[in-house]
Amino acid sequence: MQSIPIPNVSLPVPFSPEQASTFAPHVDALYVYLVTLTAFLTLAVSAAIVFFAVKYRRRQPDELPRPIAGSMVLELTWTIIPLMVAMTIFIWGASIYFKAYRAPQQAMEVYVVAKQWMWKFQHQTGQREINELHIPVGARVKLTMTTEDVIHSFYVPAFRIKQDVVPGRYLQTWFEATKTGKFYLFCAEYCGTNHSGMGGYIYVMEPAAYQQWLAGGSGAESAASQGQKLFQQRGCASCHQVEAGGQQGRGPTLYGIFGRQQQIEGDGAVTVDESYIRESILNPQAKTAAGFQNIMPTFQGQLSEEQILQLVAYVRSLAPAGQQPGAAAAGTQTTSGPTTGGVPPSQQRSNPLAPTGERQGSPAPQAPPAGNTGTTGNANRRP
Ligand code: HEC
Numbered sequence: 001m002q003s004i005p006i007p008n009v010s011l012p013v014p015f016s017p018e019q020a021s022t023f024a025p026h027v028d029a030l031y032v033y034l035v036t037l038t039a040f041l042t043l044a045v046s047a048a049i050v051f052f053a054v055k056y057r058r059r060q061p062d063e064l065p066r067p068i069a070g071s072m073v074l075e076l077t078w079t080i081i082p083l084m085v086a087m088t089i090f091i092w093g094a095s096i097y098f099k100a101y102r103a104p105q106q107a108m109e110v111y112v113v114a115k116q117w118m119w120k121f122q123h124q125t126g127q128r129e130i131n132e133l134h135i136p137v138g139a140r141v142k143l144t145m146t147t148e149d150v151i152h153s154f155y156v157p158a159f160r161i162k163q164d165v166v167p168g169r170y171l172q173t174w175f176e177a178t179k180t181g182k183f184y185l186f187c188a189e190y191c192g193t194n195h196s197g198m199g200g201y202i203y204v205m206e207p208a209a210y211q212q213w214l215a216g217g218s219g220a221e222s223a224a225s226q227g228q229k230l231f232q233q234r235g236c237a238s239c240h241q242v243e244a245g246g247q248q249g250r251g252p253t254l255y256g257i258f259g260r261q262q263q264i265e266g267d268g269a270v271t272v273d274e275s276y277i278r279e280s281i282l283n284p285q286a287k288t289a290a291g292f293q294n295i296m297p298t299f300q301g302q303l304s305e306e307q308i309l310q311l312v313a314y315v316r317s318l319a320p321a322g323q324q325p326g327a328a329a330a331g332t333q334t335t336s337g338p339t340t341g342g343v344p345p346s347q348q349r350s351n352p353l354a355p356t357g358e359r360q361g362s363p364a365p366q367a368p369p370a371g372n373t374g375t376t377g378n379a380n381r382r383p
Pocket residue numbers: 231234235236237238239240250251252253254257262276277280281284285287288289292293294295296297299311315
């Protein structure tokens with residue numbers, strides 16, 4: 001859907017929080033439109049009430065109004081015009097919604113696990129944070145989120161994003177910060193006693209400062225390589241091959257499955273994504289890969305949500321070289337810059353709501369030199 005050109009409106013009175021993402025001006029413009037339209041209609045209706053009350057007031061006690069037969073033209077007018085006005089809100093709102101809730105393919109990825117009462121983050125490069133998330137300005141950041149307990153809601157007012165986080169599912173949201181600074185993160189879903197304290201900050205940094213911050217956490221092991229360890233420890237490797245050209249074992253080879261269509265026994269095909277991998281681990285009975293026995297044990301209750309995400313990162317990283325999706329820095333393979341998720345610099349900064357080509361020349365986080373392996377996180381990227 002093409003975006004409607006929108007003037008960068010901001011209210012004379014600061015009603016809304018700071019605008020710090022590419023979504024913010026668009027959400028605010030729609031909001032200003034809604035407020036203006038509502039104010040106009042409220043005033044128009046109130047004025048009409050007063051006007052008619054005066055004009056058609058009863059002048060004599062025995063006065064009776066003339067009967068009205070009805071008017072097709074009038075009825076149609078006051079149906080069609082409001083319908084068209086309502087459709088402008090719908091179309092405008094939907095076009096922003098679709099862009100905001102469909103995460104781009106190419107983005108820096110961060111895993112988020114919510115629990116009473118904190119937000120836990122894990123970068124693909126392995127750094128973990130609690131109630132704080134450091135990200136570079138001008139990069140698309142995609143969050144894959146779940147919760148260990150009840151429903152929470154990830155809310156960053158300055159970015160105009162809010163996404164509920166539901167147990168047993170992966171939900172995604174994304175944003176691109178346009179300014180550096182410290183921005184509030186809230187939980188926007190009542191989640192128990194300390195709900196009000198469940199929050200933190202997003203730190204948006206200049207790319208160079210972000211690189212430095214990443215290097216500070218050196219020794220961090222990438223999410224994928226942590227997943228690789230779990231894969232060995234939990235015995236997944238006894239049934240699943242992971243090498244290119246590996247034989248099918250008792251279970252299907254997991255090499256290069258991410259993003260592919262998997263034939264399901266008696267149930268068509270599904271695309272292998274994060275949710276499918278998660279389900280395969282926790283509830284292997286749900287969908288059986290065609291041609292295999294239903295022998296995979298469930299790992300329900302044996303792995304934390306963070307460990308499952310690490311396994312997901314590992315399985316994702318098992319793609320043919322050069323095709324690793326997102327920022328999955330494989331334990332054994334050479335990947336492009338882990339911090340930028342292998343996104344070429346030209347694509348790292350973009351305004352999804354603007355025509356392509358805009359702002360491409362802006363500074364973007366630089367990928368470390370080629371040949372750098374993701375194996376040991378940042379060890380070889382110290383300044
Ligand atoms: C006892 C052997 C066995 C073990 C141990 C095992 N699996 Fe499996 N796995 C299978 C079989 C068989 C299938 C195919 C049938 C099915 O889909 O349930 C499968 C399917 C899968 C799939 C879906 C693959 C596809 O192509 O559709 C994934 C992902 C997966 N396993 C991951 C894991 C992970 C991660 C572990 C360790 C935590 C693990 N498995 C442990 C046997 C096993």
